[in-house]
Amino acid sequence: MSEYPYVIRLSADYSIKPFDCGNADLNEFLFKDAVEHAKELLAVTYLFEEEDCTKAYFSVLNDSVRRLDADSVNLFKKKLLHDIPHKKRSYHSYPAVKIGRFAVHKDFHNNNIGTELMDYIKRIFLDSDIAGCRFITVDSYGDSVGFYLKNGFDFL
Ligand SMILES: CC(C)(COP(=O)(O)OP(=O)(O)OC[C@H]1O[C@@H](n2cnc3c(N)ncnc32)[C@H](O)[C@@H]1OP(=O)(O)O)[C@@H](O)C(=O)NCCC(=O)NCCS
Incomplete structure (x- = not known):
């Protein structure tokens, strides 16, 4: 994969x-749902393709991390505020x-595609100055928690 993976934004007429x-x-x-979510401004989906298949996709939406979301104020301070002025x-x-x-196509699991796309998401949102974005959040499926921990995520 090149340093900047080529991803396509899913649109209504896309096959x-x-x-x-x-x-x-x-x-x-x-x-079934990704196009509708985009139309309703609920989430935008991006595709990472091979010639004959979709290798991976992700969908993203705006969010915020509130003090109330953390288990305790101390946890919030320790984990999230330590590098904030x-x-x-x-x-x-x-x-x-x-x-x-x-999600990554099962034929390509454990080929680092998930990690590279995750790096891409971090660069696009955290390094971009189009809008402020301090954190990336995810509601992880139970069996993929290890993947997110390896990619720098932590429990809130
Ligand atoms: C979870 C998923 C996105 C990971 O993508 P991937 O391209 O296979 O992951 P990578 O090859 O980049 O893996 C990076 C590391 O995470 C680990 N990892 C991958 N999937 C994992 C999982 N389900 N649980 C624990 N660790 C996992 C790998 O072993 C690897 O570790 P290493 O660097 O020590 O070898 C992919 O397996 C997938 O699409 N699963 C089905 C859908 C899913 O569960 N999506 C998440 C929804 S929240």
């Missing part, structure tokens, strides 16, 4: 190439982007 990540809900979302530590919430869905 999605075959995809199977091994999880029926995530497969169904791509083929003192004056800005009293905010009630901080801007974030949520990864709503994230």
Whole structure:
């Protein structure tokens, strides 16, 4: 994969190439719900393709991390505020982007594609100055928690 993976933003008339990540809900979302979510401004989906299949996709939406979301104020301070300037530590919430869905075709699992796409998402949202975005959030499926921990995520 090149340093900047070429991803396509899913649009209504786009013909999605075959995809199977091994999880029926995530497969169904791509083929049945992703376009509708984009139309309703609920989430935007991006595709990473091979000539004859979809290798991976992810969908993203705006989010915020609130003090109330953390288990305790101390945890919040320790994990999330340590590198925020003192004056800005009293905010009630901080801007974030949520990864709503994230999946790699099962034929390509454990080939680093997930990690490279995750790096791409981090660069696009955290390094971009189009809108403030301090954090990336995800509601992880139980069996993929290890993947997110390896990619720098932590429990809130
Ligand atoms: C989870 C998923 C996205 C990972 O993508 P991937 O391209 O296979 O991951 P990578 O090859 O980049 O893996 C990077 C590391 O995470 C680990 N990893 C991958 N999937 C994992 C999992 N389900 N649980 C624990 N660790 C995992 C790999 O072993 C690897 O570790 P290493 O660097 O020590 O070898 C992919 O397996 C997938 O699409 N699964 C089905 C759908 C799913 O569960 N999506 C997440 C929804 S929240």
